Amino acid sequence: MSDNPVSKEVQTFDKRCLKKTxxxxxxxxxxxxxxxxPSAPALFPVPLVATQPHSTIHPPL
Structure with a gap:
């Protein structure tokens, strides 16, 4: 595959047809x-302590 058609299209493109934005x-x-x-005060000035999730170990059957 060659980029020749793309290059030709880019070279012949007319920027005047674009709308102004x-x-x-x-x-x-x-x-x-x-x-x-000074920046706004923090919402939580005291560090939050993460809680441990419940154990996922099931008792033997």
């Missing part, structure tokens, strides 16, 4: 003032 920044970077402010 407006991009909106979704992940806004913090400003200098925002980065200096």
């Amino acid at each position: 407006n991009t909106a920044e979704k992940n806004k970077l913090p400003t200098k003032e925002e980065s200096i402010l």
